[in-house]
Amino acid sequence: MMRQLVALTRRELLRIARNPQAIITSLMLPILYLLLFGQGFNFPYPSSDISGAPNYFSYFAAGMAGFVAVTATLFLGANVIFDRLFGVLKRNSATPASATSIFSSRLLAGSVQPIGLAFLVLGLAALLGHLGLAGLTVTASLGVVGAIEIVAAIIILSLMFASLFLAIGFSLQQPQTYFAVVNAINLPVLLTSAALYPFGRLPWWLKNIASYNPVTLAVEVIRLNLFAGSGSYYTYTAGVYLAGLGAWAVAMFVLAVLLARRALAPAK
């Protein structure tokens, strides 16, 4: 079981490394948002509206670092569909490897790189400030615990969305359908999260929805650790947000394993 999981994960990692377009593409949307949306909406909000961030762009940059976990796991489901089309899934099914290890290998391999990409987005956002544009300013002193919390938030969020996209990939047959479904999910996820909006300005109903959105939960952990004094604007500590995020990830993992097992079971 362990050996199969390691071997399959290695295959997924090699495949991702050999097709870097998927990773590069996943950075395009967040970078575009940083260069256009973040610049255009960098209005002087009172810090109570933007959770104590020094300016809107810094607040927004933290949101994009979280959103990368969505865009960088999206291709995992597409990989499943193409592997089915090219017979790789069938070949795997003909081996003693369990459906759970076939699924988990894809989950593990796909949840690593979003961390690097999230820090790349934060680094780029900070760099923009030195190029005469609006840029990210970190006002808190980030300790080891804070860094670990940020990394944990991005990993858990990535695991959750990787599970979701894998679940969709294992359930669908056609690439076109997959991309249609995924597009129908992505924008609503972003627009019901606190990644873009000044949270303090939201109408009560959207605030309620956003409070449960997993992207919000991860982004709040990042903001709590990047902006000094932001704790006073939040109801909960980072641990609570991480726990909520964990619950999302576990629920999505269970659902995805069930769907993957059904997809890999002997055909009817």
Next chain:
Amino acid sequence: MTSTEAIQVTGLSKTYNQTVKAVDQIAFSVHPGEAFGFLGPNGAGKTTTVAMLTGLLRPTAGTAIVDGVDVFANPTLVKKKIGLVFQESTADSDLSGRENLELAAALFDVPRSETRARVDGLLERMQIGDAADRLTKTYSGGMRRRLELAVGIIHSPAVLFLDEPTLGLDPQGRAGFWRYVQELRKEHGMTVFLTTHYLDEADGICDRLAIIDHGHIVATGTPSELKDRVGGDVVTIRPAQPDPKVETVLAAVPGVLSVTPQDGAYRVKCPKGDALIPVLVEACYKAGFGLSGVSLKRPSLDEVFLEFTGREFREDEGASATDRAVRIGQVAQAFGRGRR
């Protein structure tokens, strides 16, 4: 349920979507070490049968025991014991040939200490050593096929399933592929279950055959048993001048089973055509009839198929290799009575 057979199938059926009867109540057994062939045209149900026997497809009814294990009760255990080469290419194109084999070795739990040697050995043997570290998306069709065979046998399976494994290979590639399979059988005593719609492959490779058509097994036996069931050889005699008396002369030759006229020639059915040709030719000359042609046709699986299904086999290759024409000149010279 237990069985000493390598494969034991009873009442196996598959109906897709409650409408398409792809496989209908088939039963057969394959002895250990045997090469057993499933011969049938497109859509006969070959791939469906392989998918059921390898635990990839749930049957509608019936049982299958492979190497002592009930496939439908314990598919994972069966998968450990068998190898499978799919009809379509399934080599992982983002991996090199070596990585494909290493992955398969890990998935089938080949002892770590042996993996290296086995991978190297198979790469060498399948003649992909030079391309071992290239991504398989750069491989030719024949190389992919050989790699897929290597992947199928990396764990020394007790039973190897080959679903039309030589599809798309040139004649040389096909011959090479079967040479590897035969070597492996000799070395490991491996049982091979193969499907094909190449009659010559079925004839040359298989110890026993089942002919499958529209989901039914219409005949089972060794290739020569099946050919014997069709009847003997056919010698076609063409007289220089048409004359109905030729038929009487031929029918009187001892050993002739039947004579049927056909477009100015006569089809003589007999058990051993090659031995009878000189006798037939001599009888004609003695009766004063000159000949313009003699040919011998041994029964091929073509005729077997025709006999059991009432249809010609739709083969994508040229004429049957067992057809043999014997030129009158050679025969006449042997008798010292050339008419030239």
